[in-house]
């Protein structure tokens with residue numbers, strides 16, 4: 001970085017601050033600098049953004065629309081600077097004017113428009129699409145409140161609203177003139193047209209405006225800027241309607257306006273057990289109707305020919321079943337507005353929509369009461385009904401062997417609309433998100449559908465953007481990698497494999513060790529600032545960060561901690577490698593047991609952290625409000641990545657990939673993408689343990705295993721469970737009877753006790769391995785080297801070539817005349 005460059009940039013920042021904040025650079029606050037830099041980035045992006053959409057439009061290229069109820073984008077300034085090639089110069093400039101870059105970037109509110117894996121995946125996909133020059137856009141909802149903010153008070157989770165828009169959000173542009181009307185409820189009237197075809201008219205509907213807010217998605221050092229379009233619900237009522245109406249109607253109007261704005265009011269927290277809330281269904285239809293109307297209007301405006309050609313120009317990927325109403329909505333628009341007959345409309349729809357499944361948990365599958373759908377979306381219900389009738393009729397006549405399972409396949413059955421079934425029947429591709437997950441879908445969960453449509457099912461193992469999750473958050477490691485293998489890996493993450501040549505190079509390993517230590521030191525400081533807990537930077541940083549759910553088994557992790565604590569209490573001179581257990585997890589507000597586990601982690605923490613017998617050998621840290629920004633701080637410092645879900649339950653996992661890429665070693669079950677990580681690195685570079693998916697599924701077939709047997713025979717387990725039941729943790733009357741009962745009286749549905757012994761054993765191997773620095777670092781580097789496969793660039797390439805049939809469309813650089 002030349003000084004010249006940096007000084008020019010400082011000039012730019014100070015000019016910006018003058019115009020935007022009306023201050024000189026000397027008067028500027030940290031926030032002024034943030035606002036100024038963000039505005040500079042917007043200036044840089046503007047032309048590229050316009051040129052990108054012009055190019056797609058003029059060249060009539062095929063485009064993908066990624067429909068998702070969630071986009072967990074996190075902060076955007078630093079990643080936009082990185083992708084725009086401005087990060088280094090900005091960092092230098094900010095430092096030179098006396099500010100700390102990280103603190104400046106932290107002024108951006110972390111956009112939490114997602115729950116976890118599924119929402120973050122959508123954000124990573126957008127980054128890869130733009131970076132690989134693919135014409136692809138996101139469509140989502142501009143929730144006024146993102147996922148709740150978590151506070152911990154006396155070990156209890158408290159939820160606070162996340163009003164992320166309270167300060168100006170610099171990345172969005174409102175496009176009022178591109179709004180659409182969305183209809184709910186009302187009556188459907190049928191008329192015969194002169195040509196004999198049927199016409200449907202809707203009357204007395206509730207109308208809502210969907211107003212788009214666009215966010216630019218900046219490609220990495222290219223000219224592409226794609227769009228994330230988030231819809232906001234607004235009332236159609238204007239001020240003058242208040243005037244003309246009677247006074248007594250005033251509050252009625254306000255009330256109405258308020259209920260409409262509720263549609264994009266807040267993001268529903270995922271408790272992985274499905275609950276049919278009408279407002280959620282409204283949100284889903286709102287997203288889908290606005291997005292499909294937008295897609296069709298673009299198509300027509302660009303004169304791409306008759307809509308029968310739609311599948312050659314557009315592909316719509318639906319992120320889980322949440323946007324699966326896209327299927328009947330596209331049918332509705334094609335038939336009612338464009339006057340296509342059923343068969344043509346069905347062909348178009350079926351060739352345009354593709355569906356990604358993210359779960360096999362049966363309790364999480366979406367189902368809506370048919371009466372609710374019928375009342376809220378009468379025309380949509382008619383169409384779903386027709387899809388169902390035609391599908392079931394086809395089954396009856398063409399597949400006599402399936403006649404007795406029709407109730408399990410029917411889209412409408414037992415008074416409910418089964419969204420996964422609708423999604424499979426209405427789309428041309430159904431994909432799982434890791435190899436094992438897809439196999440389970442094909443062989444178990446969706447077996448009959450797989451028999452019917454074998455060609456539809458395919459796997460697309462998840463990925464993460466290595467730009468954010470390595471290049472941006474771990475500058476030290478990235479620099480080191482580039483020093484030995486050059487910069488190619490940044491564009492071609494698979495080239496990280498070249499690191500294998502250095503995996504036994506002691507000078508290199510030493511540098512890797514230093515970087516990790518540095519990252520751990522920074523995290524240790526952060527932990528101290530936030531919690532007052534002093535952790536040993538030489539201890540093993542053992543990390544489990546993810547939503548709290550029984551199947552993810554944070555409980556197994558904390559049982560391990562209690563076990564070690566008991567061991568140390570029995571024998572205080574025990575020579576163990578010091579460990580720091582780090583947790584981050586939000587529990588769904590209504591998920592009682594999950595909240596109990598949070599309380600347990602805190603109780604164990606307060607016991608362990610201050611016990612003189614433990615002498616700092618164990619520390620337990622729970623970092624509150626786990627979100628994208630917190631993940632960015634923790635992941636570069638992780639030594640151990642805990643991926644310990646009950647086998648068969650975690651569709652893929654993506655935190656496993658993020659930590660692997662940052663040199664952490666995985667302690668994991670044979671579940672989700674862990675298996676693919678193991679296949680790459682080999683057994684000697686990963687710590688796998690526990691039941692396999694086949695074993696778990698076999699147990700379930702026979703009603704589970706006997707948890708009490710383990711309680712009776714394993715005294716370590718008995719001791720822990722009794723401690724939960726009797727409340728020995730601390731002097732408080734804190735006890736954890738609900739957890740105790742769930743395990744012993746509900747027969748340990750997630751096999752915590754069954755996997756306890758192998759888990760303890762594997763951790764003993766971890767401890768031994770950690771003591772041998774060279775071998776450990778070799779494992780760590782081996783993991784980094786193989787992590788390139790888990791770049792979402794690879795995932796997106798696979799979607800693009802196998803499902804979407806999409807071409808890369810590089811955007812030309814602006815010429816001087818333009």
Ligand code: 26Q
Pocket residue numbers: 115116117118119121268269270271272274275280358359433462650651652653654672
């Ligand atoms: C449904 C109905 C009502 C309210 C909320 C929801 C809801 C919201 C979000 C249901 C599920 C989700 C999110 C699911 C999710 O994140 N699944 C994860 O997806 C990742 C990306 O594919 C996988 O890596 C994880 O294994 C999977 O658990």
